[in-house]
Amino acid sequence: MTSSPLAPGWLAEPADADALPPLIWPATAQRTAAGEIEIGGITASALAERFGTPLYVIDETDARSRAVEVRTAFDTAAAEAGTRAKVYYAGKAFLTIEIARWMSEAGLSIDVCSGGELAVALAAGVDPAHLGLHGNNKSLDEIERAVSSGVGVIVLDSAIEIERVAATAARLGRVQEVRLRVNSGVHAHTHDFLATAHEDQKFGVRLDQAAEYVAAIRSHASLRFLGLHCHIGSQIFGSEGFAESAARLLELQAELLAGGEVPELNLGGGFGIAYTTADDPTPITELASLIVGTVARECARLGIPVPALAFEPGRTVIGRSGATLYEVGTIKDVLVGADGTDHVRRYVSVDGGMSDNARPALYGADYSVRLASRNSDADAALVRVVGKHCESGDIVVQSDYLPGDVAPGDLVMVPATGAYCWSLSSNYNYLGRPAVVAVVDGEARVLIRRETEHDLLARDTAYLGGR
Known part of the structure; x- marks a missing residue:
């Protein structure tokens, strides 16, 4: 498969869409024998099951x-x-x-x-x-x-x-x-x-x-x-x-x-x-x-x-010590005209977005993404990872390649989110901010707990009976 003409000039199609380039990922990030990404000795699926998604993961x-x-x-x-x-x-x-x-x-x-x-x-x-x-x-x-x-x-x-x-x-x-x-x-x-x-x-x-x-x-x-x-x-x-x-x-x-x-x-x-x-x-x-x-x-x-x-x-x-874990919700293939020919861009929607990473919307920042809950030998497909907010600019990863069989329910992970993601996070659309967990030597502990709907409503005096 050749690189998509919709891809930016700097983005090369990876020889292996499952690879974790060490310059981008936390030091302990690797794939297990079963194909999952693990950081600090804990797999993506174990983190999602225990703490939910989206989730900020910090390699201590x-x-x-x-x-x-x-x-x-x-x-x-x-x-x-x-x-x-x-x-x-x-x-x-x-x-x-x-x-x-x-x-x-x-x-x-x-x-x-x-x-x-x-x-x-x-x-x-x-x-x-x-x-x-x-x-x-x-x-x-x-x-x-x-x-x-x-x-x-x-x-x-x-x-x-x-x-x-x-x-x-x-x-x-x-x-x-x-x-x-x-x-x-x-x-x-x-x-x-x-x-x-x-x-x-x-x-x-x-x-x-x-x-x-x-x-x-x-x-x-x-x-x-x-x-x-x-x-x-x-x-x-x-x-x-x-x-x-x-x-x-x-x-x-x-x-x-x-x-x-x-x-x-x-x-x-x-x-x-x-x-x-x-x-x-x-x-x-x-x-x-x-x-x-x-x-x-x-x-x-x-x-x-x-x-x-x-x-x-x-x-x-x-x-580089941080990565954000998301669950895939919907997937949509969009035909985009380029050089007089229609090409497919795959929109992969996740359960977070600009409320947990405002940098792409604020600064046009580029990020990378990898399938986290499994590996795949499917051909790579150009994707745009987007959030669930009511904004067309709600983009998490503007352009990258994921295996073409990425599907709803898969976990994906975006690396290099340790700086200016949690600190710029918001409650836009009344989404609670994700939890922050530190992982080290096979153990995980919560640094910041996940916000609940009760947390959001508790600031509204009408919810508290006018108090």
């Missing part, structure tokens, strides 16, 4: 090992440059109490960007000194909670926040360590980056205004300026954008050193992962070496010391 071994790998990569690169690194797990990617504990136990600090995320990290027992608070519109209550609980660093995003945090820290008798978020004028995504004079976005302050803001920070005895912070984008392959951004920030760093200490530089996160076989992300060890090496060379050129470096990976830690 994979998540923990990736956290250590990322921390070690930056520690090693920093040591070679004569400095040290601090790695913050970006909690916005996927944060539960248990996951926060995994990250802390792996030696990572945690970046939070709301009072709710802060509450989760504190409930996990994470040392507040190892937390960083982000956000462009932190409420007075969130600032109060962060300062009073001893959060290690607050990233300031505006002149108003400088005054708010300074006043809160002074009232509480504390000296709060802070960073200033700046826009380097570099924006990166996947393989491309754009360097401009100014960025039109809600976060941070302009590079040419930063010295003024740092002077304001230094004027407050209740604040200690740690350094600059910059985030250039998401799902980035390669180091060029980071290198350009770092070079611009270090020029400013050199100027700021004339007025006082600048012990740190935070270069953010955004490191990419593979969602399809067409993706080729830079390995994290190589990326760390390239970025830190650039910083060291720029510092030598400018004649300034190499600062301590901070990074905020999220997706690259947890993204």
Whole structure:
């Protein structure tokens, strides 16, 4: 069978539609002798029978090992440059109490960007000194909670926040360590980056205004300026954008050193992962070496010391550790015209959709899919995996190949859903959000329970008799 002309150019028909490409799937994912996908030693059918579908499945071994790998990569690169690194797990990617504990136990600090995320990290027992608070519109209550609980660093995003945090820290008798978020004028995504004079976005302050803001920070005895912070984008392959951004920030760093200490530089996160076989992300060890090496060379050129470096990976830690399990409901073959000829696209509907994975609808993100409850020797067929929501854009997997005999009742699994799927989930069409289970060594435990219809109705005061 030749590849369908409806398939995007990057998608090649697989030689084996049952194969699990290791760059996309969790480390422990494999097929059993009977043909089922298993993760953490537990089969897809066993997970579905016990916990239902849709279901977020997190490979605990994979998540923990990736956290250590990322921390070690930056520690090693920093040591070679004569400095040290601090790695913050970006909690916005996927944060539960248990996951926060995994990250802390792996030696990572945690970046939070709301009072709710802060509450989760504190409930996990994470040392507040190892937390960083982000956000462009932190409420007075969130600032109060962060300062009073001893959060290690607050990233300031505006002149108003400088005054708010300074006043809160002074009232509480504390000296709060802070960073200033700046826009380097570099924006990166996947393989491309754009360097401009100014960025039109809600976060941070302009590079040419930063010295003024740092002077304001230094004027407050209740604040200690740690350094600059910059985030250039998401799902980035390669180091060029980071290198350009770092070079611009270090020029400013050199100027700021004339007025006082600048012990740190935070270069953010955004490191990419593979969602399809067409993706080729830079390995994290190589990326760390390239970025830190650039910083060291720029510092030598400018004649300034190499600062301590901070990074905020999220997706690259947890993204590949997750997969989502669905049950197939209906299947529909649709004739689509292409080059004057009708071709078949098979629509495979599953029992979830944009409420458990909003990224395809929000960003046009591509994912992969595999038959999970069995294997098959049927010819591969081009499929579009769609959800059950009342939206034509409710697409889970835009294009991939499944065995042509995929049928209602089959289980399918979508890999690389550990980041920004549960955290972006919703109750659209009054669907309850799926459970999250961690699997390891043949055992599974619930991290987040499945929402029920009672959970959804309980927020409606009429359901509670007006209470």
